[in-house]
Amino acid sequence: MGMNGVLRPGHAQIRVLDLEEGIHHYGKVLGLLETGRDKQGRVYFKAWDERDHNSVVLRQADRAGLDHFAFKVANKATLEKLDSDLRAYGVPTERIPAGEMLETGERVRFQIPSGHIFELYAEKKDVGNGMPYVNPEAWVPAAEHGIAPIRMDHCLLYGPDIEKVQKLLEEVLGFYVTEHVVLEDGKTDLAIFLSTSIKAHDIAFVRHPEPGKLHHISFLLDSWEKVLRAADLMSMARVSIDIGPTRHGITRGETIYAFDPSGNRFETFAGGYQTYPDCQPIKWTIDQVGPAIFYHDRKLNEAFLSVVT
């Protein structure tokens, strides 16, 4: 929750090449709960401990990637204000009517300079986390069905003009930079990590010539032991692991990168520090990008650099 009223990453609409494979992956292997299918054929999922109706939406398409990434805002007044602020800033916005997505209110859609489609919305139906709001238990069996992340947490996007993205997110939406990687010139950022809360990142960008590309969607786990469990389950399901379990230097998170059947990278991670807008951003120089990304190996692997969808 930022001071401008942007609460959190709310949902990601992901393109998959084969819907059945996608449903199997996100539902059985990753262990998200399917919450609905719409007339367009989209399939909706939520993580077990999320209370809103959906956080991942799969759409079958000819090429993999991310349709849009949406943030929930505090309420309708905030939605109106941010829409107005965006337009005042020079960003055209579009209204997607309530109900276009299942159990989701009106959305404000706009394109950011890196070419990605963002959305804001204020309403999504509270379907609960499987526990009552009175005298709940600590967790439910769904917390162990598949990898079973707690929530869809953030994404890393590839595209151009990330300094313009940063300015927009800071000045209009109230994000702040937590860490960044600087190129050889000592000035230009290769990568930026931004928060609208006390999370080390709610979203991140890497400079890339092609616009609108997805590096990964990330899902939060409870602990480093759950990261091991996730890696085990990926092996059992023959999921292609990119790297991990390992630690990031940036955010200090404990992580696995892997690929869904369509080639979209996803992350399951735990840990990472909490931060605040008064905290000085952490800078990584390009010669240390190895440990910045993969703290143990201290070097990037080929897939990390080349594969985006």
Add this chain to the structure above:
Amino acid sequence: MGMNGVLRPGHAQIRVLDLEEGIHHYGKVLGLLETGRDKQGRVYFKAWDERDHNSVVLRQADRAGLDHFAFKVANKATLEKLDSDLRAYGVPTERIPAGEMLETGERVRFQIPSGHIFELYAEKKDVGNGMPYVNPEAWVPAAEHGIAPIRMDHCLLYGPDIEKVQKLLEEVLGFYVTEHVVLEDGKTDLAIFLSTSIKAHDIAFVRHPEPGKLHHISFLLDSWEKVLRAADLMSMARVSIDIGPTRHGITRGETIYAFDPSGNRFETFAGGYQTYPDCQPIKWTIDQVGPAIFYHDRKLNEAFLSVVT
């Protein structure tokens, strides 16, 4: 960080009966880093991963307890606005000049209806977490000196009129309730847990006839394994453990309660869920206060109920 600009619990000034014992406990056993002593004889500490100069201040006194609990706000303009808002709400405020506490800016002091002294401030010197802001490592040896919490996280206070406290914190300071325990009448809260961020609690209150009492100051650990390590170190140091390791029903945190040499209770904990202001509060009925507090034993112990300072 709340939408009203209250960032986080910033520091707690704790009264100890014997300063040397207190310094040993908070410095060597708990493993906070001593950052200074002032002319009044107060001793300042910070947790290793905190960047601001201090979060725990010890003052020798005839009786144990909490002098005041302070929140850092986003900036000086926020401090002025909140001071003005408090006075407009009918809460008298006092200004404590910059420098009265080491490396700390001007503070706005006020009493809340439960009898506790709260403070707001915008400035405290960034002394870092022992790692550079350029190309840091993942952690430093101080992360293993003593129990070594990551930060001072929250406190639980006992006093009267907690419904008035809740109203003040919600309406002026921007907190929101995450969980509460309701008495037999189904209306009156025995306990309230409030957040000014996405933490399950930044502060909590239990209804109690005597004003201004401290139940515990809480310190965050990285993991359940660090909770075990903390319990081991407490045993080695002959710290009196109240309860734990165990889990709370409320917040789901993994916890130990124990006592400093002056009888002030402190908590070391890990885990707990993250939440947002759009999340419906969780309610506990009084017949389930056992599992609400101690999820495994499902009943309260005598010390938990009776000992406050």
Add this chain to the structure above:
Amino acid sequence: MGMNGVLRPGHAQIRVLDLEEGIHHYGKVLGLLETGRDKQGRVYFKAWDERDHNSVVLRQADRAGLDHFAFKVANKATLEKLDSDLRAYGVPTERIPAGEMLETGERVRFQIPSGHIFELYAEKKDVGNGMPYVNPEAWVPAAEHGIAPIRMDHCLLYGPDIEKVQKLLEEVLGFYVTEHVVLEDGKTDLAIFLSTSIKAHDIAFVRHPEPGKLHHISFLLDSWEKVLRAADLMSMARVSIDIGPTRHGITRGETIYAFDPSGNRFETFAGGYQTYPDCQPIKWTIDQVGPAIFYHDRKLNEAFLSVVT
């Protein structure tokens, strides 16, 4: 596996007051796998990662407790030799024919000086751990059904004449003492912990006037995080927890003690050191029996001392 050919605790036959409650507890809550029922009405279970047909056998009876505790030995020749050695030592033995217990070979039964019935056997059918012996995965879903211990690990028995028990176990069966608690006289043992392997204990005894009593049967978990999970599941199932999660001073294991519906105490634990017969035993003096048993609280609780079945 001891040098005399005693491999490990093989099975415990436990008396329960209500068979259905017992089946629910050991099968659904503890998460053992039911492997059969015999004509006598006994119900057989194994832990998921055990390969032999059974390790826990429930028998309905009027009072709770332990019928007998059995050790698997290396082979039939070892069984014959140990039987002969026992008789030469002056211990009468009895042969229980193969098949009296499901999938279990001939057993040699004898009473030890503390009044407990012990058995040795060489054969129990290998039913596997749910994974093939060629190219297995790392674990199976059964590893997460209920508390799901890895194996039945050891027991703690209460009775008289434990110095005679120790002598018998050392001289005939090849056990060795790893730790012991000495009474005020500095000579007499209150408790002895013995191993027939590199485990810190395969069995333990506490001096007690009444013969043949059971303190607890213990089940091994993978990690301290699984101990937390076990405590959570016990709370969800309203299992009565005696103490824990905590650590033992003796063996250093991480533990929970709790009760089955018939009042038989069971333990779920992880960790503990490994040891060898050349290692000097660790001695605890009676004034330190608190941290010896419960390392964090450093004192015994009432139930630990008084409840045996």
Add this chain to the structure above:
Amino acid sequence: MGMNGVLRPGHAQIRVLDLEEGIHHYGKVLGLLETGRDKQGRVYFKAWDERDHNSVVLRQADRAGLDHFAFKVANKATLEKLDSDLRAYGVPTERIPAGEMLETGERVRFQIPSGHIFELYAEKKDVGNGMPYVNPEAWVPAAEHGIAPIRMDHCLLYGPDIEKVQKLLEEVLGFYVTEHVVLEDGKTDLAIFLSTSIKAHDIAFVRHPEPGKLHHISFLLDSWEKVLRAADLMSMARVSIDIGPTRHGITRGETIYAFDPSGNRFETFAGGYQTYPDCQPIKWTIDQVGPAIFYHDRKLNEAFLSVVT
């Protein structure tokens, strides 16, 4: 401890190219405790929780590798018997007098068919684990100095004629095979893992044309969280990591492979199952050697296959 009286891997004498670098690595980074230096210039180390005087001995030499690997046996009578058994089996033995290694009794030295030098000994001075044998604490600060393994655990050796090695270890020394990897012919083993205890391996061999080569010496950690800590410390010390943190399919252990400054590979690991001689060995077919070795990646890396010292 095997039924033939071979207790455990006792010490490994390792050749390093630069003694000071080796001392820094094994002492400061790995965190073994230096226990002495002898007239030959060898430097002795033990892991914090080992009680015997040494388990790793460094010798400066022109090429890296393993001088010899030694097992402690139950007592002097066992040493004499095993020496006699070895000679009866056709293996020439040599006696190394007591005192040739610091605090170590007489050793029986012999070469195994893979070209490696093995030793047996019955005596090594008990210097303790830093805790008293009366009323100890759960651990000592040395448990957190550097990576701080619990013990030197096993080694993996490369050489020819591993079926002859297996036969010798089984028939004379009492080892048993726990797992093996079979080549395309379905008969010839590529790799064998053997235990003389209930550990999933006390030693392992991979078939390799060049005799007497070392793949890695392995050190045991307490938990998967300690494996993460080890990887972090390796990164901080710029240790070259081969692979990990990850899991092995064989033994299920959680592991990191890395290199000492001389290029000798070492492993830090946790977990893995316990087994017994009555357990059917697990077989891996050569097409599944990927998950057998690295369970998550499901393929071997280049370094694993090619680098031995």
